[in-house]
Amino acid sequence: MTTAQWLLNLGLLIFILATNLGTRPVTRRRLALPIILAVVAGAWLLSDVPTRGNDVALDFIGAGTGVALGILAALLMPVKRRPDGTVESKAGALYALLWLVVIGGRVAFAESANGWAAASIRDFSISNAITGADAWTAAFIIMALTMVTARVITTLIRCRSLPLFTRAGAQPAGQY
Structure with missing residues (x-):
């Protein structure tokens, strides 16, 4: 992994934990920002996704x-x-642990693909018609973007399913 990729993963982890850990109000902005960032990141990082062999299947798995x-x-x-x-x-803590494991897992895979597991990943890729590092990178980016999007959509659904009133006369204050 390049220094930029390390910094991107570290920055993503810090952003996710800093904006979600603890008790926080759920606002339209708090739900919209990760979706906007995912769309921008997707447009920037997924401009040339490999589509040969089983690359698309790997993207769907991601x-x-x-x-x-x-x-x-x-x-x-x-x-x-x-x-x-x-x-x-x-x-x-469990929320933080999940993100640590997911982002740490992606980093560990990338590092091992260039080190001790390179031959195994190469052999797996060849036997499963995955065209190479760009296909793996795209699948992991797609996984990250869909994870963020699914978290936001699920949170929105859960917020909208809450009862509107918690005590007599209380009105929602423009939030979910």
Whole structure:
């Protein structure tokens, strides 16, 4: 991995944990920002996705894994409506651990692909018609972007499913 890729992964981890750990209000901005960033990152990083052999199948596996992990991340971040009608989320150690494992796993795979596991990954790729490092990179980027998107969508669904009133006369205050 390049220094830029290390910094990108570290920055992503710091951003996710800094904006989600603890008890936080759920606002439109807080839900929209990760989606906007995912769209921009996708447009920037996925301009030339390999499509030969089983590369597309690998991308679908990455997307499916990302969706499952995103739903899990959202479930590890409970939401509740406050008495004033606003919604808050609370993320703790398990949420942080999930993101550490996912981002750490991607980094470990990338590093091992250039080191001790290079021959095994090459042989696996050849026997499964995966065209190379660019295909793996695209699948991991797709996994990351779908994870973020699935977490936001799941959180939004969970917020919208909360009862609108928590006590007599309380009105929602423009949040989810």
